[in-house]
Amino acid sequence: MSKSFSAEHEQLGRAVTEIIVAYARGLDESRVTSEATPADLEKLFDEPLPQDGIGADEILKCFTEDIAPHAMQIPSPRYYGLFNPTPLPIGVWADALASAINQNGAAWRNSPSASVIEARVLRWLCDLIGYDQESFGTLTSGGSEANLIGLKCARDRAHELVRDKGVRAAAGDLIVYASEQCHYSFEKSVDILGLGRESLRKVATDASFHISIDALREEIERDLSGGRVPCCVAGSAGATSTGIVDPLDKLADIAREYKLWFHVDAAYGGALAFSEKRKQRLRGIERADSITIDPHKWMFVPFACGATLVREGGRVLRDAFDITPEYLSEDRGGADVEYDFFRYGQLGTRRFNALKVWMALKFLGVRGYAELIERQIDLTHYLSARLDGLRDFERVGQVETAVCCFRFMPDEAQALDETERDRLQRQLQQRIERSGEAWISTTVLKGRRALRVNINSFLTEQRHIDNLVELLGREGTKLIQERSRQ
Ligand SMILES: Cc1ncc(COP(=O)(O)O)c(C=O)c1O
Numbered sequence: 413m414s415k416s417f418s419a420e421h422e423q424l425g426r427a428v429t430e431i432i433v434a435y436a437r438g439l440d441e442s443r444v445t446s447e448a449t450p451a452d453l454e455k456l457f458d459e460p461l462p463q464d465g466i467g468a469d470e471i472l473k474c475f476t477e478d479i480a481p482h483a484m485q486i487p488s489p490r491y492y493g494l495f496n497p498t499p500l501p502i503g504v505w506a507d508a509l510a511s512a513i514n515q516n517g518a519a520w521r522n523s524p525s526a527s528v529i530e531a532r533v534l535r536w537l538c539d540l541i542g543y544d545q546e547s548f549g550t551l552t553s554g555g556s557e558a559n560l561i562g563l564k565c566a567r568d569r570a571h572e573l574v575r576d577k578g579v580r581a582a583a584g585d586l587i588v589y590a591s592e593q594c595h596y597s598f599e600k601s602v603d604i605l606g607l608g609r610e611s612l613r614k615v616a617t618d619a620s621f622h623i624s625i626d627a628l629r630e631e632i633e634r635d636l637s638g639g640r641v642p643c644c645v646a647g648s649a650g651a652t653s654t655g656i657v658d659p660l661d662k663l664a665d666i667a668r669e670y671k672l673w674f675h676v677d678a679a680y681g682g683a684l685a686f687s688e689k690r691k692q693r694l695r696g697i698e699r700a701d702s703i704t705i706d707p708h709k710w711m712f713v714p715f716a717c718g719a720t721l722v723r724e725g726g727r728v729l730r731d732a733f734d735i736t737p738e739y740l741s742e743d744r745g746g747a748d749v750e751y752d753f754f755r756y757g758q759l760g761t762r763r764f765n766a767l768k769v770w771m772a773l774k775f776l777g778v779r780g781y782a783e784l785i786e787r788q789i790d791l792t793h794y795l796s797a798r799l800d801g802l803r804d805f806e807r808v809g810q811v812e813t814a815v816c817c818f819r820f821m822p823d824e825a826q827a828l829d830e831t832e833r834d835r836l837q838r839q840l841q842q843r844i845e846r847s848g849e850a851w852i853s854t855t856v857l858k859g860r861r862a863l864r865v866n867i868n869s870f871l872t873e874q875r876h877i878d879n880l881v882e883l884l885g886r887e888g889t890k891l892i893q894e895r896s897r898q
Contacts, residue, residue: 420468421512423468424468424472427468427469427472428472431472431475431476431480432504435480436487436501439485439487439488439489439871440488440489440871442485442488443485443848443849444484444485444488444490444491444848444849444850444851445484445485445845445846445848445851446481446482446483446484447846447848448482453482456478456482457478484851486498487499487869487871488851488869488871489869489871489872489873489876490849490850490851490872490876490879490880491850491851491868491869492850492851492852492853492865492866492867492868492880493851493852493853493866493868494652494853494866495650495652495679495680495706495709495710495866495868496709496868497708497709497710497711497712497713497868497869497870498712498868498869498870498871499712499713499714500712500713500772500775500776500870502768502771502772502775503712503713503714503768503769503771503772504714506713506767506768506770506771506772507714507767507768509767510526510763510764510765510767510768513526513764514764515763515764516761516762517530517753517762517763517764517765517766518752518753518754518759518760518761518762519740519752519754520748520749520750520751520752521748523762523764524748526764526766526767527751527752527753528751529764529766529767529770530550530551530751530753530764530765530766531548531751532766532770533551533766533769533770533773534548534549534550534551534719534721536773537549537705537719537721538721540682540685540686540778541678541682541685541694541697541698541703541705541721542685542694542697542698543698543703543721543723544723546723546724546725547721547722547723547724547725548721548722548725548726548729548756549719549720549721549722549729549756550719550720550729550753550756550757551717551718551719551753551762551765551766551769552717552718552719552720552757552759553716553717553718553759554679554706554708554715554716554717554718555595555597555677555679555680555704555706555709555718556595556597556600556601556718557718557720557757557758558679558704558705558706558718558719558720559595559597559598559601559646559675559677559679559704560597560600560601560604560605560758561702561720561729561732561733561757561758562646562675562677562701562702562703562704562720562722563588563598563601563602563605563644563646563675564601564605564732564733565673565701565702565722565728565729565731565732566588566643566644566672566673566675566701566702567579567583567586567605567607567643567644568731568732569643569673569701569728570583570586570641570643570673571583575731575732578606579605579606579607580606583641583643584639584640584641585611585639585640585641586607586611586640586641586643586644587607587611587612587613587635587640587641587642587643588602588607588611588612588613588643588644588645588646589612589613589615589628589631589632589642589644589645589646589672590612590613590614590615590623590645590646590647590648590677591614591615591616591617591621591622591623591647591648591651591658592614592615592616592617593617593621593623593648593651593652593653593654593656594612594614594646594648594651594677595648595651595652595677595679598612598646598677599612613631613635615627615628615631620656620809620810621651621653621654621656621809621857622656622657622658622659623647623648623658623659623663625659625662625663625666628645628663628666629666632666632670632672642670642672643672643673644672644673644674644675645663645666645667645670645672645673645674645675646674646675646676646677647659647660647663647674647675647676647677647696647700648676648677648681649676649677649678649680649681649682649684649693649694649697650677650678650679650680650681650682650684650710650813650815652680652855653815653817653855653856653857653864654809654812654815654817654855654857655680655681655811655812655813655814655815655866656809656810656812656813656815657681657684657693657694657812657813659696660676660694660695660696660697660699660700661695661696661699662696663696664696664699664700667699667701673701673702674699674700674701674702675700675701675702675703675704676697676700676702676703676704677704678694678697678703678704678705679704679705679706679709679718680706680709680710680813681693681694681710681813682694682697682703682704682705682706682710683705683709683710683711683781683785684785684813685697686778686781686782686785687781687782687785687786688782689782689786690785690786690789693812698723699723700723701722701723701724701728702720702721702722702723702728703720703721703722704718704719704720705718705719705721706718706719707719707768707769707772709868710785710813710814710868711769711772711781712772712784712870713768713769713772714768716765717765717768717769720757726750726756729755729756729757730755730756733754733755733756733757733758734755734756735755740752740754784870785814787870788814788867788868788870788872789811789813789814791814791867791872791873791874791877792811792813792814792815792816792865792867793811794874794877795816795865795867795877795880795881796811796816796818798877798878798881799816799818799881802881802885803822803823804820804821804822804823804885804888805818805819805820805821805884806818806819806821808857808862809857814866814867814868815864815865815866816864816865816866817855817857817862817863817864817865818862818863818865819833819837819860819861819862819863820836820837820840820863820884820888820891821833822888822892824892824895824896830860833860833861834860834861835861836891837854837861837862837863838854838861839891839895840863840884840887840888840891841853841854841863843887843890843891844883844884844887847883847887849879849883850879850880850883852864852865852880853866865880
């Protein structure tokens with residue numbers, strides 16, 4: 413290495429800063445999607461394993477010319493996707509700082525300040541959600557891991573031997589209940605935990621996609637009379653497809669009545685707690701035994717960072733995960749083992765993800781977050797009102813967070829069967845995608861394909877929503893013309 417370590421940082425830091433600033437400056441105008449196919453990109457990046465190194469400037473040029481333009485522009489104000497936020501600049505740079513000091517947050521000894529900051533961030537998240545001082549948690553790679561950890565605690569609580577002897581030997585057929593709208597990580601989790609995918613009951617929802625309490629009760633009673641062991645009920649606070657929040661207080665009552673573990677997947681909607689105006693939607697969440705909340709969704713920190721919170725404190729997580737390898741003996745004569753986060757979850761080596769959450773929370777404060785979140789919900793209501801004013805669009809469900817679902821149903825769709833109407837939604841989504849002017853997703857609600865918009869960029873303004881409505885109308889008209897020619 414010809415340059416000194418610090419000089420290399422300086423040179424790269426300046427160059428990368430320029431790239432990021434130019435990227436941020438161009439975001440509002442650039443295409444949201446790339447037109448490249450997987451084959452185009454394979455060709456672009458097709459080269460053998462480098463034998464000799466090249467200069468950083470050449471590598472950065474490749475980033476600017478080949479990688480960034482073919483990325484999905486998730487930070488764009490016109491990206492209306494899957495709970496993926498525009499990252500706060502302080503979070504982006506916090507990540508660089510975390511990489512520079514490269515702490516390993518598994519054991520306190522290898523991350524003294526980082527582990528204590530992680531505990532502080534978890535304290536803040538617990539306070540935010542309304543848990544008391546006993547509560548604790550762990551940061552995770554995201555909501556999937558956080559849900560897995562919550563369900564592991566539920567499983568282990570079902571019988572004292574289940575962790576060591578396995579599920580069936582110790583506890584019988586454990587059953588988990590969640591709404592049919594639950595995230596797919598629940599299905600994966602029950603599989604990973606040895607319960608089997610069929611142990612997840614996907615409970616029917618009402619017309620607005622909230623879990624039906626009557627249907628839940630019926631499922632539990634059916635399982636009890638069939639000799640199975642109801643173990644956990646999970647509520648959604650911000651379901652992936654619709655953004656709706658289940659009736660958490662009622663779920664907490666059911667959990668108490670049947671002695672079930674109560675988990676809330678608030679990966680997205682947990683951020684409602686920032687807003688005095690909106691947080692009553694989460695009523696009952698503080699009664700959950702465990703909660704998933706993802707800073708990398710509606711808290712605008714860059715990937716990857718989720719969290720599991722547990723009401724009864726770190727003991728619950730340690731009962732599920734603690735282990736002491738020889739080289740990390742507990743006998744260190746202090747409270748430091750309390751900060752060994754490898755004892756609270758599945759991960760060994762753990763990145764200093766708490767830094768970006770800590771910095772973001774300090775930078776915005778509860779009030780700053782409340783302002784952003786309320787604005788995004790207001791913009792979503794604005795979008796839904798605009799769509800309600802258009803003949804060709806039909807809204808599905810209701811707006812409870814910053815998600816709006818709807819269907820393209822022009823007069824021409826009346827003559828189509830349901831399969832063709834579903835195809836129409838996908839075709840419109842694809843046209844929007846190809847236009848590069850915005851990105852929206854589709855989902856399936858009550859068996860029918862719908863279009864879905866989530867406003868998760870703090871850069872999105874009313875003019876962007878007006879543009880989106882205009883784009884939907886324009887591409888919709890072209891789509892109908894194209895179909896009539898076929
Ligand atoms: C409600 C909900 N829970 C959990 C997850 C999983 O989170 P992650 O993708 O961070 O693993 C998602 C992802 O979108 C989600 O929407």
